[in-house]
Amino acid sequence: MELFDNILLGFSVAFTLDNLLYCALGVTIGMFIGVIPGVGHLAAISMLLPLTFYVPPTTALVMLAGIYYGAQYGGSTASILLNLPGTPASAVVCLDGYPMAQNGRGGVALLMTTLASFVGSFITVFVLAAFAPPLAAFAVSFNSADYFSMMLLGLVAAAILVQGSPAKGAAAVIIGLILGMVGTDVNTGVQRYTFGFSFLYDGINIVAIAMGIFGIAEVIANVGKIKGAQNDHKITLRSLIPTAQDLKQSIMPMLRGTGIGTGIGILPGTGTSIASFLAYAIEKRVSRDPKKFGKGAIEGITAPESANNAAAQSAFIPTLTLGIPGDAVMALMLGALLIHGIAPGPNVITDNPGLFWGLVVSFLIGNVLLLILNIPLVGVWVRLLKIPYPLLYPSIILFIAIGVYSINYSHLDIVLVAFFGLVGCLLLVLGFEPAPLLLGYILGPMIEENFRRTLLISRGDMMVFLERPVSATFLALCLFLLIWSIHSSSKERRIRKRIESSR
């Protein structure tokens, strides 16, 4: 009956006027951000982070989370109609969604992706409610060695699961760890890599890094490229109606996508993009007719959409139970918690049950709202695609600048944003992925602290990491991932060689 009480508590928290209002605001902003290509949810959340200083922590998280999962819904609209992903996670939807739109089935594709998003999110909210509390209870027994190994697993996963070579993924993670060292060393008080600037003593502002390498670099890469919708897409409500065949073919892909997304989301260091790409690859493999993929196969849009929405919800599991953010968005959520004086970790659920269960119930409400926002109002979102980018990008830059300024009222944070914008462009040019870098930056200080504390207690004995069963399990998983990546990259090389020699 405890679960029932908890859910009741969640409803009483989520159904206050403020929380309902901020939930609706969050999902609407998220949807807006998701639909428009070139505006990422990370930039949006960091822009709106200062806004949440003025409301209670639960309300703040309800809104920020709404932006996050709302963007997952909206991302597929531009993919389908413009062949241009609204969010990175929905890039894979272009492959089959755009051909569907060209065949005059754009409306069906929009409806099915909305449905798939809803299925993926809704199921995963229940997984979150069922698994988070026992996991948190278990995590109370974790010590610093276990935390170290778990975060190491997150970094290894982030380094390996990038597109391109694992060496470059690892390099991105390490550069992130190096950036994380900037500031006062907690154990000795030594200033590391601050170059004498007092504004760096507390470390580099995470919002400045996130906005620079994602927000600003995104703008610079997109200026002149995004043209906006040229052709008129008339999406009538009638055109949304799918056939019975569409629905029947989508049920299993949605469920498989949900499963994959949930698993990927729980793993720290991975994100919604990996979930949707993996779901697509698996769908293609299990299909009886793999040739139809890329030509408008409905499974090719429903499975990835379910997966990225499921991953967006299940990413809250490690964040709220262990205090370990799986990606940059979750790190900003943890930042919001810290600002309100709530220390992230396994005690969040027991100490603040109203926060956890209120958030869970708000996810249910938010998803229903998104369903309502999407289906009758589809025409509004389609019209949004016509906003010209030249009007959009100066506005994005302005809100980023004011947003980062309002955190510390320091103009030097704005200078940092400009600097990390340049860094982000450099990363883009050289083919380093920004996401693992940011994860390294976020986890770096936590990893170093736990590593040093463990070895201080064990007097320099490294075996302690293998003696604890939890820690040893995480390290074994790291090793498995490394071997798997070396194996698969050498296989990829062999295949590439075969292709080149046959030419």
Add this chain to the structure above:
Amino acid sequence: MKSLLKRDFIAGIACLVIAAFVVWYGQDYSYGNLNNMGPGYLPRILGIALSICGILTILGAINSMERVPRINVRALVFVTLGILTFAFTMNRIGMLPATFLLIHISALSESPYRIFRTLALSLSLCLLSYLIFIFGLNMPIRLHPWSF
């Protein structure tokens, strides 16, 4: 000469340069030992690990044909310039004139520069940011040269 322009070759060199800088700049931090690590322990380990990644990336470049993609230098310059101008003017002359400057400078990233559209955009954004940040959130931000 061609191999020098490969994307992964430059990426690997960049890793080596960063690694060398981190180790060189961090040599003053005390190293400590395993049972009591100093602030310089991790920087060295990370520097070494990054240089290994750099070397692996350079080796990987031998088989790759990928060139460095073109970047929109004009956007890079004007967007950065716009943000920096905003950063250094908003405390002195206030948020509204700084907003005006930011929008006009960053709009130069694209040709042609449309003066009327940009003017309309900058004025409406001034109004919008006033409504959100000052009227709505009561943030203590200087508005124009004649306020506090």
